[in-house]
Amino acid sequence: MKRIVGPRRLLWAAAMALGALPFAALVPLGLAWLWQREELGVWLVGGSACFVAAGVLFRRAARPLSGANGSGNGSGNEASDDTPPEAEWTPADKIAWQRVQGFARRASGAMLMDQHSLMAVAGAVMEDVARHYWPDRTEAVWHFTLPEALLLAERVAERTRTLTVEAVPGSRSIRLDNVMRLYRAKQSVAAAAGMFSGPWRIGRMTINPVQALAAELNQRVRGFAAAGLSSLMLDRIARIVIEEIGREAINLYSGRLRADLDELAGLQPAAVAPSAAGPLPLRIMVGGKVNAGKSSLVNALCGEVVAAVDVLPVGDGATSHAVGGTGDRPELELIDCAGLDREAAIPKLTEIAQACDLILWAAAANDGARDLDRRLLDAVRAHFAAHPSLKAPPVLVALSHIDRLRPFTEWTPPYDIAAPSGRKAEAIRGAVDATAEALGVGPDDVVPVRLDAGALYNVDALWAAVAARLDEARQGQLIRLLRLAGKGGGISEVARQAVRGGRLLTGLVIDGIVGKK
Known part of the structure; x- marks a missing residue:
């Protein structure tokens, strides 16, 4: 800001004093008026x-x-x-x-x-x-x-x-x-x-x-x-x-100061490195039982697979698909788990879930057996409950195969399940409510979809549900990346720091000697 100096300062002071004088005069004039009365x-x-x-x-x-x-x-x-x-x-x-x-x-x-x-x-x-x-x-x-x-x-x-x-x-x-x-x-x-x-x-x-x-x-x-x-x-x-x-x-x-936001970008795998102008991609675990439509769900979300590489140390069967963001859709990294058919997969499942920001669970609408799904999800919930320093990722259920519900021969979308008016819509609504109760989630966390190639239905609603959970997923992502930052300081990093420190000290000594000459 430019400073006011010389005569201009006096002019400003005089102008302010004259402007305030009428209001300042009200106090003595008011007291005089009260005195007279x-x-x-x-x-x-x-x-x-x-x-x-x-x-x-x-x-x-x-x-x-x-x-x-x-x-x-x-x-x-x-x-x-x-x-x-x-x-x-x-x-x-x-x-x-x-x-x-x-x-x-x-x-x-x-x-x-x-x-x-x-x-x-x-x-x-x-x-x-x-x-x-x-x-x-x-x-x-x-x-x-x-x-x-x-x-x-x-x-x-x-x-x-x-x-x-x-x-x-x-x-x-x-x-x-x-x-x-x-x-x-x-x-x-x-x-x-x-x-x-x-x-x-x-x-x-x-x-x-x-x-x-x-x-x-x-x-x-x-x-x-x-x-x-x-x-x-x-x-x-x-x-x-x-x-x-x-x-x-x-x-x-709590470890939130282990790294600043700029340093966290370097903790993502190279295959899913964020763009220069966007936030870090969200990491979503796609899980579900065998034949629940999980692979079709991944294909429906990807549209076009940008990359498919193993980026997590979780064993065979888990692959990562980098999906570029378009418009209002965020940039994602989909972790495609192998089909889960027994409780022996729980250790691998919890390890992947801990490294992800959102869980997208595929469940077939025409399969009423939810016991294994519930045990797997409860195992994930118990893992995060036992580690309060972690933040559990939100769970979103993609209810697939809704076209196979009764009546089998009817398929005339769209269906309004908020106020169902036909047998098919009522069947879809019933499947949504039953699945939500069986898996321990809210009805709003279950999105009915059809994932058949060439006959996709309600995938936009699934994208909207993912977008509605972005803030919560971003919060979990920050905590996850900060934990990764806290794992630094190994022998290799200490060695690199020692080398850089030696070079800096050598440069200072040389500069001091040259300066004395």
Whole structure:
């Protein structure tokens, strides 16, 4: 921003002063008018009553925050004031956030006035979150790497700068030396005002005792109301500070700072590397029993197979198909599992599911035997429940072979299963509800489709269902990639870092020798 210097600064100051003068004059003119009508005392009494009521309300509003008991459980009102956890967090993260909320409920604005109290509370929050994630570590609070700490500092600095630029008036133009000059001037003015306050109050009492008493009462009441407002605001600010400390502690100790978003792109397999202008492709596991139409489902989604390579260490039978995004359809990587016909496939299934962002399960509408499907899906759910640091991918069911439902000879799509009017539509609706109940998913998670080549039906609805789950799948993808980033630091990486560090040190030494010459 261009600075105003010289005579132009005086012109700007004069213009602003003249513009504010009419409004500033309203205060003394209004007081003079009340004085002439002998109603100044009435105004002071009425204003005092308003300030008393405001102070009582402010103190009552602040009481639930400052009156929490030491256990941190709080009352129902306090629980309702809790800030909800982030949607993308894992179950372990949400438990950590509940512990942070216990500190937030006990937060008091007084700690903001004492640096030692603030640092003690911040340290307690950090240590509690660290021990939640790493209970077996003796020094859990230090269980992070230097790059993670630097990324945390970078994130906090960036967010602070953004908040300052957007919300602090004049932050781009006001220099800190001017702020310090104004602060010193304020201290001088406050000291002078304190010297003349006593004589002024004595003189006012001598001239008009009644109005002087009303003014004293008004000043005391305004101080009472301001104290209530100040206490409420400070308690709120203290709670926000504790929550921000807890949020960053969760990011640090959960491993979310192992890599930034730019570094995560390098963790995808080369066969499905993202385009330069798009997000990382979602990895979808396509599973189901033998003869459920799984291969036809993959072909229907792919349209044209861009790549087909084994990219996951899951044994024979699992292949990856890279599908380019078009229009509103996202870029995908379909992990095509072999047909599952027994529970012995559960270890392989859970391993693939842990490496994917969404599960697309093929189930035949004309096959009522769902026991194996349910056991396989329950095994996946149990795996994620046993690992709260993971986020379970959403499950979407493609109900295939709907054309083979009764009546067998009827096939006149489209069918409105929301309000079925014919026998075929009623049969499809019944199959959707039965499949949802049998597999433990919601009816909206089951999409009826026909996947025969040349006679595809309702595949667009399946794409729409995938798109509706993109946000949840992206959240799981981020956690998955961060776990991959946490597996770095092996011997080969350390060796590369040592080589690069040696070259850098050698270059600095050579530059120093050349510089001395």
